Amino acid sequence: MKTIFHLIKKDYKLFWLDKPAVSLTFLVPVVLIYIFGSIFGRPDTAPTGIRIGFVNNSNNKIAKKLESVLDTTKTFKLVKNYTDDKGNVIKFDTNSIKDYVIKGNISAALVLPEDAFTDTSTSFKIKFYYDPKNQMEMQIIEGLLQQTVMMQMPGIFMASMQHKAKEYLGEQKGIMFNKKIASLVSQYYGVDTSKILNWTNFNFDEDTSDADTSKKTANVFKDILQLDKEQLVGKEVNNPNATRSVGGWAMMFLLFALTGASTSLFDENKSGVILRILSSPVSRTDILWSKYLYNISLGVIQLLVLFFMGYLLFNIDIFSNFFNLMLMIIAAASACTAFGMLIAAVSKTSAQANGLGTFIILVMSAIGGAWFPTFILPPFIQALSKGTLVYWSVEGFLDVLWRGANTIEILPYVGVLLGMSAVINIFSIIRFKKGNIF
Amino acid sequence: MISIKNVTKKFPSVTALNDVSLEIKDKEFFGLLGPNGAGKSTLMNLMIGYIGADAGDIYIDEEKISQHNLAVRKQIGFVPQSIALYDDATAFENLEIFGSLFGIRKNLLRAVIAENLNRVQLYERRKDKVKNFSGGMKRRLNIAASLLHNPKVLLCDEPTVGVDPQSRNAIFDYLVKLNEEGKTIIYTTHYMEEAERLCSRIAIIDSGKIISSGTLDELLQLLPYEQTILINKNKTTESKLELFKSFGKLLNEQEKYELKPFDHLKLSDFFKAMEEHGIDYNSIDLHKPTLEALFLHLTGRRLRD
Ligand SMILES: Nc1ncnc2c1ncn2[C@@H]1O[C@H](COP(=O)(O)OP(=O)(O)OP(=O)(O)O)[C@@H](O)[C@H]1O
Ligand SMILES: [Mg+2]
Numbered sequence: 118m119k120t121i122f123h124l125i126k127k128d129y130k131l132f133w134l135d136k137p138a139v140s141l142t143f144l145v146p147v148v149l150i151y152i153f154g155s156i157f158g159r160p161d162t163a164p165t166g167i168r169i170g171f172v173n174n175s176n177n178k179i180a181k182k183l184e185s186v187l188d189t190t191k192t193f194k195l196v197k198n199y200t201d202d203k204g205n206v207i208k209f210d211t212n213s214i215k216d217y218v219i220k221g222n223i224s225a226a227l228v229l230p231e232d233a234f235t236d237t238s239t240s241f242k243i244k245f246y247y248d249p250k251n252q253m254e255m256q257i258i259e260g261l262l263q264q265t266v267m268m269q270m271p272g273i274f275m276a277s278m279q280h281k282a283k284e285y286l287g288e289q290k291g292i293m294f295n296k297k298i299a300s301l302v303s304q305y306y307g308v309d310t311s312k313i314l315n316w317t318n319f320n321f322d323e324d325t326s327d328a329d330t331s332k333k334t335a336n337v338f339k340d341i342l343q344l345d346k347e348q349l350v351g352k353e354v355n356n357p358n359a360t361r362s363v364g365g366w367a368m369m370f371l372l373f374a375l376t377g378a379s380t381s382l383f384d385e386n387k388s389g390v391i392l393r394i395l396s397s398p399v400s401r402t403d404i405l406w407s408k409y410l411y412n413i414s415l416g417v418i419q420l421l422v423l424f425f426m427g428y429l430l431f432n433i434d435i436f437s438n439f440f441n442l443m444l445m446i447i448a449a450a451s452a453c454t455a456f457g458m459l460i461a462a463v464s465k466t467s468a469q470a471n472g473l474g475t476f477i478i479l480v481m482s483a484i485g486g487a488w489f490p491t492f493i494l495p496p497f498i499q500a501l502s503k504g505t506l507v508y509w510s511v512e513g514f515l516d517v518l519w520r521g522a523n524t525i526e527i528l529p530y531v532g533v534l535l536g537m538s539a540v541i542n543i544f545s546i547i548r549f550k551k552g553n554i555f
Numbered sequence: 556m557i558s559i560k561n562v563t564k565k566f567p568s569v570t571a572l573n574d575v576s577l578e579i580k581d582k583e584f585f586g587l588l589g590p591n592g593a594g595k596s597t598l599m600n601l602m603i604g605y606i607g608a609d610a611g612d613i614y615i616d617e618e619k620i621s622q623h624n625l626a627v628r629k630q631i632g633f634v635p636q637s638i639a640l641y642d643d644a645t646a647f648e649n650l651e652i653f654g655s656l657f658g659i660r661k662n663l664l665r666a667v668i669a670e671n672l673n674r675v676q677l678y679e680r681r682k683d684k685v686k687n688f689s690g691g692m693k694r695r696l697n698i699a700a701s702l703l704h705n706p707k708v709l710l711c712d713e714p715t716v717g718v719d720p721q722s723r724n725a726i727f728d729y730l731v732k733l734n735e736e737g738k739t740i741i742y743t744t745h746y747m748e749e750a751e752r753l754c755s756r757i758a759i760i761d762s763g764k765i766i767s768s769g770t771l772d773e774l775l776q777l778l779p780y781e782q783t784i785l786i787n788k789n790k791t792t793e794s795k796l797e798l799f800k801s802f803g804k805l806l807n808e809q810e811k812y813e814l815k816p817f818d819h820l821k822l823s824d825f826f827k828a829m830e831e832h833g834i835d836y837n838s839i840d841l842h843k844p845t846l847e848a849l850f851l852h853l854t855g856r857r858l859r860d
Contacts, residue, residue: 389639
């Protein structure tokens with residue numbers, strides 16, 4: 118028993134001396150738990166400011182009302198204009214907003230058609246264009262949108278009933294019916310008759326803020342609201358779920374592989390192999406270049422294999438936009454290589470490099486969108502996301518595979534990734550020159 | 556010829572080499588003897604241009620060695636102090652990797668590798684992974700890997716560390732043979748026996764300074780006395796102290812008596828007297844001057860603490 122105690126004590130001691138292991142055991146999970154917790158755990162962090170396109174072609178009061186309600190909610194930020202090449206701000210119409218969605222500038226758009234609700238309408242028409250490249254985001258947008266619209270249902274319902282009554286009873290009888298009901302109501306409740314008659318001016322907000330009410334009304338009024346959904350992008354994608362996630366997972370493993378490959382420098386140095394290599398006609402720059410090119414090519418091969426497996430297992434279409442996929446693969450591999458070299462450059466030992474690497478890779482994957490879409494993150498973390506190479510890679514791959522983006526469309530991603538690589542590489546080279554790694 | 560001229564190398568916490576100058580002639584077996592941390596490896600690293608000196612220059616046949624002069628490295632073979640091999644690769648694969656860096660053509664390289672493996676008795680094991688090799692085998696492969704480009708000069712940085720006596724002898728024989736074939740060999744060690752046995756000229760280095768250099772004989776002459784006779788303490792010897800004193804100066808050390816003989820002493824006379832007085836030869840030990848003694852004399856410390 119005593120022996121076992123001493124052996125256990127020894128293991129704790131060694132564990133404590135191995136700082137990378139300690140940080141992987143405690144620090145990494147704490148940070149990840151924080152990130153996940155801030156997404157799913159805190160009720161006050163429901164998404165806000167989700168950008169959706171909005172076009173209102175109707176002059177109807179209810180439509181106007183809906184627009185102003187959507188304008189004021191925190192949940193959505195309506196995008197109604199765009200800036201053209203010449204810098205002019207132009208109001209969207211139905212076609213241009215669809216185009217905007219197709220190009221991937223926005224994931225959903227709401228169009229209230231001219232006949233959204235006319236004097237004779239018995240239901241309210243809404244056109245919903247969307248790009249489900251990000252399924253979770255789309256579900257949340259739809260849900261929130263329906264909730265917001267449903268809150269306006271009592272008003273629509275009343276107007277709709279009025280129209281129905283007119284339709285069945287005829288114009289005159291309808292008016293009579295309304296007046297009778299109105300006087301009846303005013304008699305009993307002491308409300309001004311004219312107010313009751315003017316249904317469309319009814320203040321919808323007054324008693325509909327109760328979530329329960331809107332939920333109940335949701336079923337009742339299903340056929341009164343005609344939400345006409347149209348998927349604009351990704352309809353022809355074979356396996357949407359796999360297509361969405363393949364890039365993210367591939368990126369994470371690419372990062373692990375390339376960080377591992379870079380930290381092999383430490384092992385080679387420790388064994389004296391680097392010393393031996395440098396005693397032959399080889400310079401340090403040659404070694405760095407060879408490592409760099411080796412890592413990039415390894416990364417490209419790894420990504421190709423992973424995407425090809427995606428094709429074999431999930432029928433993900435990688436061939437119809439292969440050239441652009443290749444561009445993204447090269448950009449992503451070069452950025453990940455730069456990352457791996459940076460980790461090696463700032464570390465002193467291979468254990469340190471692996472600990473630091475694992476930590477940053479997991480955090481970057483979490484906030485960069487490799488595991489789940491970034492829009493569900495709190496805004497300040499979303500801002501951080503855009504600083505990660507994972508974000509630009511995942512978005513780029515999604516654009517290529519999901520929307521079949523062309524070369525010009527993926528240039529921003531490729532550009533950012535190559536730019537990141539360049540900056541990181543310059544920094545690493547300076548570190549390598551200063552440091553005593555080899 | 557290799558000329559090391561006034562070389563100084565400083566690390567943040569220590570001056571590893573302090574104004575070191577040496578000349579090593581062609582085909583010499585040159586030893587660099589010094590304790591741990593003396594600066595031996597640092598000097599070797601400078602001689603292959605792995606690191607740069609803070610002051611001074613090193614030339615091989617008038618060509619300056621530097622971190623940027625890659626071509627000059629073809630003249631030098633370097634056996635690192637550690638076993639600088641890829642553990643997961645086979646012996647043959649290792650040599651292929653390192654040989655290719657010297658630009659040896661593939662067909663030629665295969666022949667060269669086979670020859671070098673043969674010379675260190677590892678040809679039969681060429682397809683085994685290095686990690687399955689014994690310590691001695693690894694050391695031999697470590698040397699073979701440095702000879703593929705047939706260098707003029709071979710730098711060996713403690714090439715026998717952690718090797719059993721048998722393997723060590725095999726390595727010595729091989730190095731002596733290489734030297735006889737015309738290679739200049741520079742050999743670092745902290746074993747004085749190795750330096751004494753192998754090297755035609757020796758430099759003793761301590762704390763970054765060359766404290767003495769020359770042939771073994773030249774070095775040993777620096778010692779103030781040539782011989783000491785050690786006498787075990789026992790009943791017989793204790794009763795014959797006067798006899799011993801007639802041959803020289805007797806010092807009563809802790810474990811033994813130390814006799815510093817008079818200049819004219821003939822050993823035959825001494826041993827004859829011992830026999831006559833019934834003193835067993837086994838109680839008597841001739842202590843020859845050694846580099847160890849010289850090092851102690853020069854620095855006040857032992858080579859290996
Ligand atoms: N890269 C380095 N950075 C800092 N100090 C160093 C470095 N290399 C060597 N030193 C220091 O320089 C001194 C000489 O080291 P060196 O390795 O040359 O000794 P050595 O004679 O080869 O010893 P050993 O017999 O133990 O191999 C030591 O004090 C060592 O700590
Ligand atoms: Mg050394």
